[in-house]
Amino acid sequence: MSRAARDLEIAQSIVPDFHRRLKYALKHPSILGDRVDVDLFGRVCEFPDLATLADPITGLTPLMLSVSSPAYTKFFLENGAPWNAVCRRNKCAGNYASDGGHQEVVDILVDHATKCEMLLSQAILNNDKKTPVPSVVDTKEETDVSAQKCTKKDYLSRSVKYDGEKLLDGDNDAVMMEWERPLMAEHAKIICQGKKRVLNVGFGMGIIDSILQTHTPAHHTIIEAHPDVYAKMKKDGWLSKPNVTVLFGRWQDVIGSIPAGSLDGAFFDTYAENHTDLSEFHRHLPRILARGGVYSFFNGLCPDNIFFHGVACQVVKLELEALEFEVEFAQCQIQVKDEAWEGVRRKYWHFDFYYIPICVLKSEGEKGEAKEGQGAAKKQRK
Ligand SMILES: C[S@@+](CC[C@H](N)C(=O)[O-])C[C@H]1O[C@@H](n2cnc3c(N)ncnc32)[C@H](O)[C@@H]1O
Numbered sequence: 001m002s003r004a005a006r007d008l009e010i011a012q013s014i015v016p017d018f019h020r021r022l023k024y025a026l027k028h029p030s031i032l033g034d035r036v037d038v039d040l041f042g043r044v045c046e047f048p049d050l051a052t053l054a055d056p057i058t059g060l061t062p063l064m065l066s067v068s069s070p071a072y073t074k075f076f077l078e079n080g081a082p083w084n085a086v087c088r089r090n091k092c093a094g095n096y097a098s099d100g101g102h103q104e105v106v107d108i109l110v111d112h113a114t115k116c117e118m119l120l121s122q123a124i125l126n127n128d129k130k131t132p133v134p135s136v137v138d139t140k141e142e143t144d145v146s147a148q149k150c151t152k153k154d155y156l157s158r159s160v161k162y163d164g165e166k167l168l169d170g171d172n173d174a175v176m177m178e179w180e181r182p183l184m185a186e187h188a189k190i191i192c193q194g195k196k197r198v199l200n201v202g203f204g205m206g207i208i209d210s211i212l213q214t215h216t217p218a219h220h221t222i223i224e225a226h227p228d229v230y231a232k233m234k235k236d237g238w239l240s241k242p243n244v245t246v247l248f249g250r251w252q253d254v255i256g257s258i259p260a261g262s263l264d265g266a267f268f269d270t271y272a273e274n275h276t277d278l279s280e281f282h283r284h285l286p287r288i289l290a291r292g293g294v295y296s297f298f299n300g301l302c303p304d305n306i307f308f309h310g311v312a313c314q315v316v317k318l319e320l321e322a323l324e325f326e327v328e329f330a331q332c333q334i335q336v337k338d339e340a341w342e343g344v345r346r347k348y349w350h351f352d353f354y355y356i357p358i359c360v361l362k363s364e365g366e367k368g369e370a371k372e373g374q375g376a377a378k379k380q381r382k
Helices: 003-014 018-027 038-045 048-052 070-078 093-099 103-127 178-191 207-214 227-235 251-257 275-282 306-322 364-381
Strands: 161-163 166-168 174-177 197-201 219-224 244-248 263-268 289-297 325-333 353-361
Touching (some): 048 070, 093 103, 093 306, 103 275, 103 306, 174 178, 178 207, 197 207, 251 275, 275 306, 306 325, 306 353
Parallel strands (some): 197 219, 197 263, 219 244, 263 289
Antiparallel strands (some): 161 166
16 A cells, blocks of 8 residues: 555544545645635645645646645645646646646746756766656656657658658658748747858758758758758758758767857757757757857747746756856747648647747856856855
């Protein structure tokens, strides 16, 4: 018997209707707010292991039910409640807190989630394990196609096909789609204003590379690993364009050949990779970018849950800040028509807005200022 189940039994013997009330509470999120059963939650606090319970039918957890209360939220988190559990309606505690307008609890949850994800990400990078990150979004069962992981170890060894406005992999999942063109235009503008030396990782349909060419970059490097995509690049003349260097191979294998400080702008948009790969790529940026250089990436982090998306953006922001970047996200609107997804196995975008990352590598002077600033802050704290 688990500790949580044993605690539940003890609680049941102390408060005769405890189990019924807990079950009721777990099934009726409407008891939140003013009508929250304070006594019930008081009893729950005597049995911290209950934090890890979830109602088997609704999937609701005590953490989801306590989002009107910062104190209970903290209590459950401290006692092991998984911040990223989702109920049968695919909502996590953060979604319930945002929907209910409980900003203080949203902040507590974001803070907790960010710390958990940073620790996890760091542990995986330090161990140099190539296993996919047990990501914050991978909490759903694998049976539903929309819930399956989009990381695919065999992607590079299977064929892809160009099909009108999309590029599809062997499972008919979309590698790239035409609706992303306006987003690519924004990314291109961010990394290549003026005659800059730019890098794009992942050619796909060549949308961003074609747009970058209109900005007449001083030099344009493209990294692409898929043989079919590379064949298309060759056919379309990319290998002989003036000022363009195509590096065929996985970025992991060819990035070392890019000279230090040789780029003013970089964009990253691969496919079938995970957050660990993105973090690993980020670690190369301070070497290859010149100071003041601008970096951006396709921000498809956790694209089916706004709270998870927000946490993932925050994690990446902190990771890049630790690498001496200044990071902001610019919001833009994006409408994807339903017809666009015809012939595509699953949608990979669900929001009607998009946060464009703008990451600038601090100059030497700014680095110093930041350090002095930190020093002053430390002194004040003492
Ligand atoms: C989403 S598409 C890029 C779309 C591109 N931004 C555009 O505007 O058309 C991703 C591309 O990354 C490539 N790719 C995937 N993994 C890679 C890796 N490890 N190194 C280099 N390229 C990779 C894929 O073959 C694919 O062509």
